[in-house]
Amino acid sequence: MDGSPPPMGVAEYYAEKTLFITGATGFMGKAMVEKLLRCCPGIRAMYILLRPKKGVGVEERLSNFLNNQIFDKLREKYPENLAKLKAMAGDILEENFGLSDEHIKTLQRECQIVFHGAASVRFNMSLKDAVNLNIAGTYRALRLAEGMSKLEVFVHISTSYCRSDVQVLEEKLYACRHNAHHLMELVQWMEPELLDLLQKKITLPEPNTYGYTKCIAEGLVAEYNGRGLKSVSRLVLHENPFVEMFWFPDGTPTHSRLRHRIDAFLSHTIPAYLVDAILWCIGQPRFMVRVKQRVSMGLEMLEHYISRSWCFKNGYFMSLRQRLTPEDDRTFFTNLNDINWMEYMNNYVLGMKYYCLKEDPALLPKARKRYQRMYVAHKVFMVLRFL
Incomplete structure (x- = not known):
């Protein structure tokens, strides 16, 4: 008999875990928050970064967020899990996301999993703004995560289209043309007019600042890998x-x-x-x-x-799917061949x-x-x- 322990299920892994999520109010963010709270009911706490917007405070934004119809199933199945979702006031454009000292200490003491999904998906954004949001924002998330004593996983949500010059995209990190730190410095000292003139030359072969900055951000995350019809x-x-x-x-x-x-x-x-x-x-x-x-x-x-x-090559994804328990395979549906x-x-x-x-x-x-x-x-x- 094989003496190895049975594989740990997804919900089992998330049990008693504390999460910190940026970009939770976005299209992908809402779906992820709902799926995790409904399918991993043992989660201890989930902190999401919210920015006060147009005179609306974070608690009111959180209340509006939870009233979204996407949470109807969660309200029926695990209504108590809604209380596990807590807002932290902040902004990805600020150092430490502008979090209060109390919130920073809470994350440093409790957080085990970080999902960084906050980014701008505007294809026509200026290079300076795109760098500040997509690259510098990721850098701030990494710096914040470094101080989390219990950190186990840092997940950076990127895009499949960050190397549009490659014919066949594999599941790997591609080398970036430019260094993230140099680029963050560049947009700070260069005049906006000159930066706009050089934008197309800098971002080539990517067609816009979105794909370019997401590619650079991937390289930045790689620097921290292994640190703590x-x-x-x-x-x-x-x-x-x-x-x-x-x-x-x-x-x-x-x-x-x-x-x-x-x-x-x-x-x-x-x-x-x-x-x-x-x-x-x-x-x-x-x-x-x-x-x-x-x-x-x-x-x-x-x-x-x-x-x-x-x-897009998906060999790693398919091998990961094969390691799912039968229950997880049903809960986290990943077999695209069975889609009608x-x-x-x-x-x-x-x-x-x-x-x-x-x-x-x-x-x-x-x-x-x-x-x-x-x-x-x-x-x-x-x-x-x-x-």
Whole structure:
């Protein structure tokens, strides 16, 4: 018989652990906080960094955070675990995150696990701001973690797209072109105007400051290591259209930039100006050209990522999955082969309609009728534009 002890489960590892999390209010942060508190109920305490915002204190922000629908299942299953979530007032732009002496001592005395997820995902951010948030913020998190006497794990949440010049991305740290410490010094003394002029040259081959600074931040964390679907989407939108749909949702992927620009001009630019002209004639505020410009800007920033194929190696991830206990394999679902993508996209759109757009599910029949009218109008427009 094998005398080795049975593998420790995920929930078992987190039992009686104290966590500190930055970026908890973000998209990924909310999901992680909820999953940990619901699936690892033995967690002792979870401290999250919150910044007072627009006159709203951290306790009020924490209350608003916990009222989010994402915590409904947690409220049903382990309502007592909500009390384990505690806010610490601070800001990642300040030394020691601007935490009070009392909070710093608490973390130094109790914290075993740090998740650093606070970062800016704005692709058009200036280099100075991106460095201060994504690199210097990570450096401050590492410095803070150094003082935690019980620290076991420091997790830096990065991005898969921090080396866009590599054809096949492996599960490893890639060498950075620049040193994080030199870069943090550079943005402090260089004039902002000169820094803006040099920004593209500095960040190459990355297309924006986000990917560049996340890559540098990974290298910074490494320094401390060891120290202490097209057809599916259309069918889903056909079954679950939006109530306030302005136009029929359509689109054809293309590798031709010229064709994309022609289609965008005919389907986006011209209709936007026509709508604003009609609104002006009837004395209503114009907004469609502004919306179109925002959409175009967003597509331009994402073009580098959505117009090419990406290949990610996941051997380490798969080997890690094989080490999960059967119970953890069910709780922390990681087998993408078992995902029903039609069901996934259907739930995705329904969730967006309900949670983001605040649409009443009872209005779905009305939305489907509107969808059919928009479809006819769309086909008529497609014919007329080529006459």
